[in-house]
Amino acid sequence: MEAYTIFRDLAILVIAAKFFGLVARKCKAPQVVGEIVAGLLIGPGVLGLVDQSQFITQMAEIGVVLLMFSAGLGTNLKELKKTGPAALLIACCGVFIPLVLGAIFYGCYYGFSPFGSMGFYKGVFIGTIMTATSVSITVSALKEMGKLQTHVGQTILSAAIIDDIIGIMVLTFVIGLKDPEMKPLIVVVQTFLFFVFSLVFGFISYKIFKKVDKRYPHTQRIPIAGLAYCFALSYIAEHYFGIADITGAYFAGIILCSIKDSDYIAEKMDINSYMLFGPIFFASIGLKTDLDDMTLPLLGFSIGFVLVALLAKIIGCGLAAKICKFNFWDSLKIGVGMMTRGEVALIVSQKGLSAGLIEPIYFTSVILLIIVSSVATPIIMKLLFHKSEQLAK
Amino acid sequence: MEAYTIFRDLAILVIAAKFFGLVARKCKAPQVVGEIVAGLLIGPGVLGLVDQSQFITQMAEIGVVLLMFSAGLGTNLKELKKTGPAALLIACCGVFIPLVLGAIFYGCYYGFSPFGSMGFYKGVFIGTIMTATSVSITVSALKEMGKLQTHVGQTILSAAIIDDIIGIMVLTFVIGLKDPEMKPLIVVVQTFLFFVFSLVFGFISYKIFKKVDKRYPHTQRIPIAGLAYCFALSYIAEHYFGIADITGAYFAGIILCSIKDSDYIAEKMDINSYMLFGPIFFASIGLKTDLDDMTLPLLGFSIGFVLVALLAKIIGCGLAAKICKFNFWDSLKIGVGMMTRGEVALIVSQKGLSAGLIEPIYFTSVILLIIVSSVATPIIMKLLFHKSEQLAK
Numbered sequence: 001m002e003a004y005t006i007f008r009d010l011a012i013l014v015i016a017a018k019f020f021g022l023v024a025r026k027c028k029a030p031q032v033v034g035e036i037v038a039g040l041l042i043g044p045g046v047l048g049l050v051d052q053s054q055f056i057t058q059m060a061e062i063g064v065v066l067l068m069f070s071a072g073l074g075t076n077l078k079e080l081k082k083t084g085p086a087a088l089l090i091a092c093c094g095v096f097i098p099l100v101l102g103a104i105f106y107g108c109y110y111g112f113s114p115f116g117s118m119g120f121y122k123g124v125f126i127g128t129i130m131t132a133t134s135v136s137i138t139v140s141a142l143k144e145m146g147k148l149q150t151h152v153g154q155t156i157l158s159a160a161i162i163d164d165i166i167g168i169m170v171l172t173f174v175i176g177l178k179d180p181e182m183k184p185l186i187v188v189v190q191t192f193l194f195f196v197f198s199l200v201f202g203f204i205s206y207k208i209f210k211k212v213d214k215r216y217p218h219t220q221r222i223p224i225a226g227l228a229y230c231f232a233l234s235y236i237a238e239h240y241f242g243i244a245d246i247t248g249a250y251f252a253g254i255i256l257c258s259i260k261d262s263d264y265i266a267e268k269m270d271i272n273s274y275m276l277f278g279p280i281f282f283a284s285i286g287l288k289t290d291l292d293d294m295t296l297p298l299l300g301f302s303i304g305f306v307l308v309a310l311l312a313k314i315i316g317c318g319l320a321a322k323i324c325k326f327n328f329w330d331s332l333k334i335g336v337g338m339m340t341r342g343e344v345a346l347i348v349s350q351k352g353l354s355a356g357l358i359e360p361i362y363f364t365s366v367i368l369l370i371i372v373s374s375v376a377t378p379i380i381m382k383l384l385f386h387k388s389e390q391l392a393k
Numbered sequence: 394m395e396a397y398t399i400f401r402d403l404a405i406l407v408i409a410a411k412f413f414g415l416v417a418r419k420c421k422a423p424q425v426v427g428e429i430v431a432g433l434l435i436g437p438g439v440l441g442l443v444d445q446s447q448f449i450t451q452m453a454e455i456g457v458v459l460l461m462f463s464a465g466l467g468t469n470l471k472e473l474k475k476t477g478p479a480a481l482l483i484a485c486c487g488v489f490i491p492l493v494l495g496a497i498f499y500g501c502y503y504g505f506s507p508f509g510s511m512g513f514y515k516g517v518f519i520g521t522i523m524t525a526t527s528v529s530i531t532v533s534a535l536k537e538m539g540k541l542q543t544h545v546g547q548t549i550l551s552a553a554i555i556d557d558i559i560g561i562m563v564l565t566f567v568i569g570l571k572d573p574e575m576k577p578l579i580v581v582v583q584t585f586l587f588f589v590f591s592l593v594f595g596f597i598s599y600k601i602f603k604k605v606d607k608r609y610p611h612t613q614r615i616p617i618a619g620l621a622y623c624f625a626l627s628y629i630a631e632h633y634f635g636i637a638d639i640t641g642a643y644f645a646g647i648i649l650c651s652i653k654d655s656d657y658i659a660e661k662m663d664i665n666s667y668m669l670f671g672p673i674f675f676a677s678i679g680l681k682t683d684l685d686d687m688t689l690p691l692l693g694f695s696i697g698f699v700l701v702a703l704l705a706k707i708i709g710c711g712l713a714a715k716i717c718k719f720n721f722w723d724s725l726k727i728g729v730g731m732m733t734r735g736e737v738a739l740i741v742s743q744k745g746l747s748a749g750l751i752e753p754i755y756f757t758s759v760i761l762l763i764i765v766s767s768v769a770t771p772i773i774m775k776l777l778f779h780k781s782e783q784l785a786k
Contacts, residue, residue: 004454004632005628005632007624011621014621015618015625054447055451065400221411223668224667224672227407231404234400235398239401245397274617275661276620
């Protein structure tokens with residue numbers, strides 16, 4: 001492939017994502033929905049204009065990392081401390097209820113298998129796929145509505161980060177159940193070490209950034225160094241600690257959110273994001289979908305899978321929020337905000353595939369879950385915020 | 394390769410390029426020199442921290458396209474009309490003098506061969522490699538010094554664009570001499586058609602952009618549509634007309650340079666450029682270099698090759714500028730500004746390799762030429778502008 005052929009894909013992706021984003025906004029739906037639909041339309045499933053190439057995947061990965069870095073930069077640390085305990089409970093319920101309900105759903109559809117059999121592990125794994133919340137679409141929708149800094153927004157964000165960590169631990173446990181070489185203890189230790197590392201390394205780099213920022217305020221070097229720092233922490237998190245790169249990027253944002261120029265960094269990141277990487281990330285979710293492999297029994301399974309996955313998060317996280325004294329509407333918002341799935345669900349599925357726990361055909365169900373949750377969440381969130389604003393009047 | 398590993402390379406590239414860029418500026422040298430040196434140091438030749446991966450190549454390609462688009466956006470059309478005839482003469486001399494001197498140099502070094510023999514074609518091809526000016530580094534240096542909008546700056550820019558087109562025609566002619574399947578006439582027709590296409594399509598899209606810009610001034614959609622337009626024209630130029638993608642991007646910039654928000658588009662592009670794509674492009678030139686393959690005779694050839702290539706451009710373009718009534722110092726600036734070689738020289742070499750006209754070992758000479766010219770041009774340009782400012786006082 002010649003280097004210049006990427007420009008064809010980029011031109012189509014950027015213009016289609018922007019166009020359908022605007023159309024979505026005209027229809028009072030959030031822009032990201034339009035961008036995902038754009039990917040679906042130009043992708044191999046419908047028009048076939050753009051394929052899911054390795055380059056697009058890598059650009060999309062940069063897009064999601066920038067999005068999480070930007071979310072981290074906008075974090076209100078005082079608010080995070082306030083939301084911490086509630087977020088922990090919401091995340092725990094948001095992991096374990098989908099895990100259990102997913103396994104039960106698999107049993108109901110294909111018949112229950114005895115403990116320790118292959119069918120049992122497969123069922124548990126279907127539940128595991130349902131655990132990982134992918135908060136980036138919710139973040140983007142909340143940001144668009146200007147609700148990211150609210151108590152509900154911050155709680156969802158904190159809960160999703162904790163959810164991600166617990167979800168990855170569950171994944172390693174489940175795979176470890178089958179494979180005697182994986183030691184669940186190692187995962188716990190790695191996660192703990194990443195926290196210690198983030199605290200120590202984060203504190204040192206925060207001090208350095210603060211000093212440089214004070215000496216050279218509002219210069220190019222601050223956002224550039226911030227960007228490199230975000231990339232570095234994304235890599236370190238995944239490579240050395242087995243934590244998702246987006247968690248590293250989010251931590252990088254949190255570490256830098258208290259320096260004076262954090263808004264200045266965020267502003268430059270946002271321009272990079274909305275011009276190129278953001279639209280590519282959201283459109284690439286649509287691109288991944290090929291509806292040709294769909295058979296009737298699989299379609300039935302997929303519909304059930306999507307419904308269970310969505311309801312399990314709403315029930316699990318919503319109930320936990322209600323226990324933490326959120327009112328009914330805010331609990332519902334948190335449940336709905338936590339129900340989006342994204343690239344983490346695909347990564348989990350890929351790991352399960354290589355461990356022999358699922359067949360490739362189930363990817364279609366996962367992709368359907370990602371699309372339905374990505375399209376539905378922002379719309380429902382918008383309606384819920386609208387509703388509770390009406391009630392407040 | 395996992396998707397997250399790109400973040401390691403990106404973090405190292407961005408931070409190293411920025412750091413050495415600042416060091417270069419402290420040493421009164423232009424920033425791009427530091428960025429190239431950064432690539433050389435972290436690349437396989439020295440520290441081996443980052444390899445020249447396909448992803449980095451693609452990001453660098455986006456970088457050079459954005460740079461040329463931005464240069465096009467900054468074009469002063471009145472100035473281009475004024476510089477047109479001079480630029481044409483400078484470009485012609487800048488192609489044919491290096492072509493002839495390069496072939497003579499090859500003959501002097503390896504012995505002259507009779508017309509039509511393989512040795513003859515090889516000599517002519519060494520000359521062909523020397524023809525293509527790569528103006529992006531000069532543009533970047535001129536921009537940094539705030540001299541891009543001067544008469545000298547605009548003349549270099551116009552001449553380099555014409556030079557690129559003539560250079561590609563020469564390449565096709567030379568390859569056509571050996572291969573009876575390539576028709577030189579087709580190249581001439583394609584180039585002509587691209588001009589016609591740019592005029593017609595450019596006029597229509599200019600009208601559309603102007604209308605949209607008037608209706609929605611200073612909105613996100615203007616720079617995003619501009620970016621997609623730049624990518625589209627880059628692809629169309631290379632895919633349908635065989636013209637380098639950077640020429641398409643430059644034309645896209647020229648087409649949009651007269652709309653009201655052209656500065657607004659350029660500003661957003663520049664943020665994308667300086668944050669990520671620009672440093673990667675310049676560092677990737679350094680990355681390409683592996684000094685291990687160097688033998689003594691090849692070193693001798695390479696040094697001669699570099700000297701002839703640089704002097705031929707200075708003499709050819711400088712004399713042509715003098716004929717066009719530029720003063721001595723300005724003619725020298727134009728000659729030096731035209732002597733940079735870049736990715737086009739590598740593309741030409743690659744085409745020669747696949748046509749059996751050169752051996753892969755000569756790539757080292759071409760890379761040496763790119764590095765020496767990229768490092769020397771901005772430094773000499775800065776000295777020359779400084780000198781002529783002193784003389785003016």
